[in-house]
Amino acid sequence: MRRRLIQSTLAVVLVVIAVFGVSLVIVETRTISNSAQERVDSEALRLASIVDSRILGDENITAEILRSQVGENQYAVIRMSGRPPIELGTRPEGDVIRSSADGEEGEGVTVEEPRSSVTREVGRTLLIIGAVALLAVVAAVLLAVRQANRLASPLTDLAETAERLGSGDPRPRHKRYGVPELDRVADVLDSSAERIARMLTAERRLAADASHQLRTPLTALSMRLEEITLTDDPDTVKDEANVALTQVERLTDVVERLLTNARDPRTGSAVSFDLDEVIQQQLAEWRPAYRSAGRAIVSSGKRHLQAVGTPGAVAQVLAALIENSLMHGGGTVALRTRVTGNQSVVEVTDEGPGVPADLGARIFERTISGRNSTGIGLAVARDLAEADGGRLELLQAQPPVFGLFLSRTPPLRKQQGDDDAPMVR
Template sequence: MRDRLVRANVATVVVAVLIVGAPMLVAVVTTFVLRATGHGSALIMVAVHVVLVVVLSLLAIGVAARLARRNADEIAVPMTQLADRAEDLGARRPKFQALTTDIAEIDKVSRVLQRRASDLARQLANERDFASDASHQLRTPLTALLIRLEEISLSDDPVLMREEAHICIDQVERLTRVVDDLLRRSRATPDDQVPAVSLDAVLASLQLEWLPAFQQARRSVKVSGQRDLQVLASPDHLAQIISTLLENSLKHGDGRVEVNARRSGPSVVVEVTDEGPGIDPAIAAHIFERQVTTGGTGLGLALARDLAQSNGGRLELLGIHPPQFALFLSEAPGAQ
């Protein structure tokens, strides 16, 4: 852009000099010629040339002003367009179309803004996902906590109330860890070391936690399979994944829920199934996608899948009649 301005200014000056300088040079040469030949009309000719110079000077000023305006428009118009698009970007409207001009500096700024718009779009999407994830991941432990508090309010047995209160405290602590984990996931990108956790302890805790909810629905949860399994996963993530499957079965399934744990090569598989009518084939292929739901937010299974992947595992739908979900996790080294 600097070179463009320099060339435009030089061209304007050259035009002005030619328009003004040429008549002046002619006037000077004519004056000397007339004096040398003794013509008495030399002064009249000089006056005529002076008037001509003044007129041409005004013309030169007009031409220079027009050239300057045109050069200014060539720069100002794309700059104004770029400023308008940047203003939209500042208003968190991340759809930015790059501006293409003949000015390298403006094109470079436009490309930078386009990249920033893409970053902003991803950031906004992450913020929306974080809000959705937070609402869903907090809702599940809050639901279980509410059920426990209702049990306490209806009980007159001090021993039972004390046991339920301790479970409530554990659930509140888990809820706190869920919040802390959500905040870490929203900020961090590093791959943390995945710890080893006792699958038996997590399943036993969840069976006790969900017992009142299933009892209210006149249903039960059966945990079976191999024991003393150690898996590589965050205990809170593992609990959240299986809680999502239990909650999904409580809402959409029927009969007894069976949770079976077993080894499969280097992996540990946790299968969750119930005696319900199953899953509609129309949504089975998309059941782990966000907003795919038969009721609710449509986030639970998508979040559970994401949590499984973040721990090096995977969550799959193995069957639809009856519904059968399988969580695959790596077994902890030396656990066999």
């Protein structure tokens, strides 16, 4: 591209120089020739007037007296009646510029000048024009190179940016070039880079959340299936199979919830539900795991509380807290329910060492973990709680107490006839 820009600019300059240069040479040549002819004509008239004045004054007219009146490169002949011609200067050879003039006393004056003087002057003019044209070409080349670099370098940068986007590097460059059209392209590429970065972040977050959130239901389902394989009692098999089916339904709800949050985290399906049912469900699912670890999980507090949220999401939040206590806590895990203001609160606590002081303020950040774990369980739990208008907080670090706050106010329902009302845009 640089070469094409330089070539096109140089071609335009050469055409302009050719058109205007040739015209200028023709005009200057004619001007110099006309000026030389006018000079010779003027010299002939001047010399004739001098001769007239000397004749009228009865003064001598000789070559010695008139020699100083003729220029260095000029030749003059004065013819008077009854006298021999008077020659002044050296007669030029070759082509000459000639002019004749007649005086009032009948004398004739002829002045000649070699045309070589005109040729030399034309040559000097052509040399000057050629030098100016050469400088114009050099300046045009330098300007073309500068302009080509100014245009080609940004295009190269933009191509590299597009290539980086295609290779999966969505970092915006925020680089501008002072050319409105190129800056517009850079703006579009930076905007695309930011959108791609957000999409990649969302995809990675979905993958991490899915791997973490699906692990707990799958582990519980695996334990139920193991219970079925270890018993021959049909009633036990039936009970465990029913529990397994319930866990499959929860697993399906987890998947749907993750996909919904990936599309739009603000999309909620909050309803009023019985909090005891969700808590008892979690106790039943986690007791086998706690028995295997030699620990217990219990519930206490106010019963028959109503809460507003998505039951599946609340179950996932409680499962994350219970699993967190199983992995990092110790002793008995207790789920306590209480009421504060217009909110139902579920507190999850254990008898373990608690949350380290250096992690207390960052415990809900992704990748923050006190041990070798993914570090996203509590972050996902907080996101799920906030999606339906609740909140998850660390109420106490030692011993650890996590509080899940859920509204007790049922969601507003549309009044009768709202569906028939026209939509206002």
